Amino acid sequence: MVDVTAEEAADAVGWEIADDQVMVLDLKRGPANALGPSICAGIGAALDEAERHGRIKVVVVSSSLPGVFAAGADIKHMNGIDSESFTAYGDMLRGVLDRLASDRWITVAAVDGLALGGGLELALACHMRVAGREARLGLPEVKLGLIPGAGGTQRLPRVVGRGRALDIMLTARQVPADEAQTMGLVDRLVDPGAAKDAAVRLAKELCSMSMPALRAIVRTVDASFDMAIDEGFRYEVSQEQELFDDGEAAEGLTAFIEKRRPNFA
Missing domain, CATH: 1.10.12 (Lyase 2-enoyl-coa Hydratase; Chain  A, domain 2)
Structure with a gap:
């Protein structure tokens, strides 16, 4: 089983509410926001709070770590657990991403820096993606003898098409932000370091809609x-x-x- 204390979850993910209808999540688990149990639990706890709040329309997912949105799944955690715990970890990660992908809220990923592996799967689970011009996105799991296991093989082709998705996953390459926008992987491109502010502005704009x-x-x-x-x-x-x-x-x-x-x- 995956056991995470409330303190560990809070240390990994912070959140604040803007204008009563926008919740902004900040991933803050150094050094690279690896999507281990603490970040999964932190995102889940924030979404629980959004449900209790009752008026949240848009959730923005961002990072407080310079140069990185999220650099992948937690390899160290995966390498040191048995098959039962690995399954529980995978279910936890997929469950959190499914909550972001649902129609409960509109979700916006603010990507500055690296969004790799599970980090890109996290961004793909969001309905929209705003990226800084220095962002790089990829699914390099094949280098580890793995495949993207948190929705990447399903969500990426739906966003960019089969051919582009295979190119990204089979080569394990990092896609520059401008190319990502051209293929539809990124919806809006902004100056480096400005993705969070731009995503929050977009969120507030969306809140004026039905x-x-x-x-x-x-x-x-x-x-x-x-x-x-x-x-x-x-x-x-x-x-x-x-x-x-x-x-x-x-x-x-x-x-x-x-x-x-x-x-x-």
């Missing part, structure tokens, strides 16, 4: 990977209908006509 509509977009886009297009169209219609049923669409349309700011949920 949260039910944002969630519906995430659900509908994610569903498109698993549905035939005709089925996807029907699902899209059902999601649109729900926005009329819960009043979000009516509020948005009325506010547009009245030339006022909408009062979205």
Whole structure:
């Protein structure tokens, strides 16, 4: 089993709430934010707090370590445990990433520096990625005789396509930020060191939107990977209908006509 104390989790991940609706997580486990049990537990504890808070719309994942977002899974931890503990660790990591990838919040990764292995898988679990121009991203697990095991083989092809994903994983190369933006791996590119501030600005912008509509977009886009297009169209219609049923669409349309700011949920 993976046992982490509350103190260890807090030492690995800090968090703060901005404008009552944005939670900003800071990974701070030196020297490279290896995604060991303490960071997993720290992210999980922060998300638990976001749920208790009840008004969080956007979660930003950033790093307080210069030059690194997260440099991978915790190899030292993996190398020193038995198969049962390894499975528990993997389940813990995947569980945290799945929470970030869900439609409970909109999640934004602020990537400055290295995002490698599990670090890139963490960024891929977020709905959007903002990167500094000196960032480098990659999945080098093949060098260790492994494959990306926390969603990388599934999420990366969905973001950049099969060919580019295979190129990144088979060669274990580090993708420069400008190339990452060109292939769609990075959504927004900013000056080095500015990714966190830019991600928080983006988060606040997203908070002005309808949260039910944002969630519906995430659900509908994610569903498109698993549905035939005709089925996807029907699902899209059902999601649109729900926005009329819960009043979000009516509020948005009325506010547009009245030339006022909408009062979205």
